[in-house]
Each structure stands twice: as C-alpha cells, then as structure tokens.
Amino acid sequence: MINIIWVALFLIGMGYAAFNGTMDDVNKAIFNSAGNAVQICFGLISVLIFWLGLMKIAEKSGLLEKLSTLFKPIMKRIFPEVPPEHPAMGYIMSNTIANMFGLGNAATPMGIKAMEELKKLNGGKSTPSRSMITLLALNTSGLTLVPTTVIAIRMNSHALSPTDIVGPTLLATCCTTVAALIIDRYFYHRRKRRERK
Amino acid sequence: MALITTFSTWIVPCLIAIILLYGTFKKVASYDAFVEGGKEGFSLAISVMPFLLGMLVAISVFRASGAMDALIHLISPLLSAVGMPPQVLPLALMRPLSGTGALGLMTDLIKTYGADSFIGKLASVMQGSTDTTFYVVTVYFGAVGIHRIGDALKVGLLADLVGVICAVWIVTLMFG
Numbered sequence: 401m402i403n404i405i406w407v408a409l410f411l412i413g414m415g416y417a418a419f420n421g422t423m424d425d426v427n428k429a430i431f432n433s434a435g436n437a438v439q440i441c442f443g444l445i446s447v448l449i450f451w452l453g454l455m456k457i458a459e460k461s462g463l464l465e466k467l468s469t470l471f472k473p474i475m476k477r478i479f480p481e482v483p484p485e486h487p488a489m490g491y492i493m494s495n496t497i498a499n500m501f502g503l504g505n506a507a508t509p510m511g512i513k514a515m516e517e518l519k520k521l522n523g524g525k526s527t528p529s530r531s532m533i534t535l536l537a538l539n540t541s542g543l544t545l546v547p548t549t550v551i552a553i554r555m556n557s558h559a560l561s562p563t564d565i566v567g568p569t570l571l572a573t574c575c576t577t578v579a580a581l582i583i584d585r586y587f588y589h590r591r592k593r594r595e596r597k
Numbered sequence: 598m599a600l601i602t603t604f605s606t607w608i609v610p611c612l613i614a615i616i617l618l619y620g621t622f623k624k625v626a627s628y629d630a631f632v633e634g635g636k637e638g639f640s641l642a643i644s645v646m647p648f649l650l651g652m653l654v655a656i657s658v659f660r661a662s663g664a665m666d667a668l669i670h671l672i673s674p675l676l677s678a679v680g681m682p683p684q685v686l687p688l689a690l691m692r693p694l695s696g697t698g699a700l701g702l703m704t705d706l707i708k709t710y711g712a713d714s715f716i717g718k719l720a721s722v723m724q725g726s727t728d729t730t731f732y733v734v735t736v737y738f739g740a741v742g743i744h745r746i747g748d749a750l751k752v753g754l755l756a757d758l759v760g761v762i763c764a765v766w767i768v769t770l771m772f773g
Binding site: 405406409410412416422428429430432433434436437438440444450451452456457458459462463508526527532533537539541544545547553554557559560562563570571572573576579580591 | 601602604605606608609612613615616617619620622623625627630631632633634635636637638639641642643645646649650651652653654655656657658659660661662663664667691693694695698700701703704707708711712713717718721722723724725726727728729730733734736737738740741742743744745746747748749751752753755756757759760763764767768771772
C-alpha cells in the first residue's frame with residue numbers, strides 16, 4: 401500500500417508538472433528536500449539520544465515497572481477476559497507504558513508478546529479474541545505522554561515554544577483513547593448480539 | 598487553557614527530575630545507563646533517515662509541481678465546513694497508513710506554514726493523537742498468525758477519525 405502511494409506521489413507530481421510548466425520547481429524541490437531531510441534527521445539525533453538515554457535510567461531503576469502496577473486496576477477493567485496475574489497482562493502494560501513514553505521500538509516487541517499470550521488464552525485460534533481487538537484499539541489510538549519526535553522537529557523549525565503542543569496532544573490522545581475503547585466495546589456487543597441470533 | 602499551557606512547559610522537566618531522582622534513589626549508575634540508552638537513540642535516528650528522506654522527496658515533488666495545491670483546492674469547500682484546514686487532510690489520510698509517511702507530511706507542513714502557525718500546531722497534535730492503524734494491525738496480528746482481522750481494522754480507523762476530530766477541536770479551542 402505505502403509503496404503505491406510513494407510511487408504515485410512522484411508520478412502524479414511529475415505528470416502534473418509536465419502539463420503545468422512547473423518542472424523547474426520540481427527539479428529544485430528534489431535536491432532541496434533531500435538536503436532538508438538529512439538536516440531534520442540530524443535534528444532528531446539530539447532529542448532521541450537524550451530521551452532514550454533517560455528512558456534507560458527509568459527502565460533500569462524499575463520506574464517503568466512501578467508505573468505498570470499503578471495502571472493495573474484500570475487495565476483489569478479494560479481487559480476483563482484476561483486474568484490479572486497472567487503474563488499477558490504484564491506485556492499489555494509494558495506495551496502501553498512504552499507507547500506513552502514515545503518508545504515505539506520498545507512497544508512493538510511487547511505488543512507482539514502480549515498478542516502471543518492472548519492467542520494462547522484464546523485456545524490458539526486464528527481469529528482474534530475480544531482482548532486482542534481491545535489491545536489493537538489501545539495501540540491505534542496513539543496514547544502519548546511526550547511526543548518526542550514532534551518536539552524535535554518543532555525545535556528544528558524554530559518554534560517559539562516547541563513543547564507547547566504537549567498539553568493539547570495529551571488532551572487529544574486521552575479523548576481518542578476513551579473513544580477507541582467505547583467503539584471497541586460497541587463492536588464487541590454487536591458481535592455478541594449477532595452470535596445470539 | 599492557561600493551565601494546559603503551564604502543564605506543557607512543566608511536564609518534560611518534571612519527568613526528567615522524577616527519572617533522575619528515582620534512579621539515584623534506586624542506586625542506578627545513571628550516567629552509564631544514559632549513555633547506553635543514548636547509543637540506541639543515535640542508531641534509531643540514523644535508521645529513520647532513508648525512510649524520512651524518501652518520503653520528504655516524494656512529498657516535495659508532489660507539492661512543487663502544484664498537484665498538492667490542486668488537490669487541496671478541490672477538497673477545501675468540504676473541509677472548511679467543519680473547520681478543518683484542507684492543508685492537513687493529506688496528513689490525516691496518511692497517518693493510518695505509514696508512520697514515516699505521516700512524519701514526512703507533518704515536517705513538510707511545519708516547514709511550509711511555520712511551527713507556530715495554526716496549521717503547524719494542528720499537524721503536531723494530530724501526529725500525536727492518532728497512530729498507524731494498518732501497520733499495527735498487520736504487524737501485531739501477522740506476527741502471531743491471525744488471518745481474519747475481525748472488527749480490529751474498523752475500530753482502529755474509527756479511532757483515527759476521532760483522533761483527527763479531537764485534534765482539530767482542541768487546537769481550535771486553544772490556539773485558534
């Protein structure tokens with residue numbers, strides 16, 4: 401899918417330029433934007449080194465684990481079908497915490513581990529269980545506490561206050577997460593109703 | 598609203614202080630751990646470079662040719678009715694599909710309209726309030742061999758839609 405979009409952006413752009421006489425602009429854009437992209441990545445280095453460095457301290461000191469236990473009561477309500485002491489619950493919590501701190505790379509393996517455990521709970525079936533869909537909903541609503549990459553790019557673009565979007569982002573992400581969980585519940589009850597018929 | 602702005606300024610320094618205090622309290626070799634994690638951050642930043650570069654070049658070709666403006670012009674009557682600037686629609690459409698694609702579009706919007714413009718702020722918040730649903734569904738279900746997606750995709754895409762609406766609503770309230 402993404403491959404088609406990527407190629408289409410180029411081809412449509414070039415086709416449009418051919419008919420509208422903007423080929424000169426396209427030429428300039430190609431080389432300027434490549435240079436820009438490298439600069440942006442160098443800008444990302446600073447924030448990513450700093451943030452992932454700090455997160456390593458949080459991980460080694462057990463702060464992330466501590467946070468997980470804090471969220472346990474809420475998680476029990478969100479995942480009523482998972483026994484609280486089951487390893488799946490631990491992975492679900494690590495996945496959520498990693499997402500909240502903008503550690504996408506740490507979140508994915510934890511999410512996959514959680515899915516494996518949930519599949520075992522579901523008797524190894526190849527259809528998703530209720531909890532699996534809930535975990536996906538939680539992940540796709542983009543729960544973020546500190547959007548590190550966004551802050552880095554805003555810093556690079558000389559924003560007056562690069563972090564002023566943290567509060568609004570948190571508000572938006574909370575609304576979205578609650579909405580995602582409600583939508584998930586709705587679909588679950590719809591499935592139940594259909595099964596009864 | 599002033600409260601949220603204060604919160605935005607304080608949360609990052611507070612988090613840093615908490616992490617450092619807790620680490621010292623638990624007798625972690627903080628500086629060593631920081632360096633270890635920082636190395637991961639460095640390789641992460643370098644490894645996204647080809648993804649971001651490829652996307653940014655493609656987007657800039659699309660924009661420089663005038664095709665982006667034509668597309669925006671085409672859809673603007675629809676979107677201005679709901680108070681959403683048409684310039685951010687490509688980002689809203691790309692967000693569920695590709696993380697780096699969306700990052701590229703967001704960067705492009707911030708560079709074109711300015712980080713402190715309404716569009717720049719809206720793009721930043723939208724990036725944080727939604728996620729790459731298709732990627733998450735493919736990777737998570739693919740890895741454990743779930744072949745029938747069930748309602749997962751519908752739930753994820755609806756959540757993304759809510760995320761976009763929330764972002765427009767909150768940014769308009771705060772900065773609009």
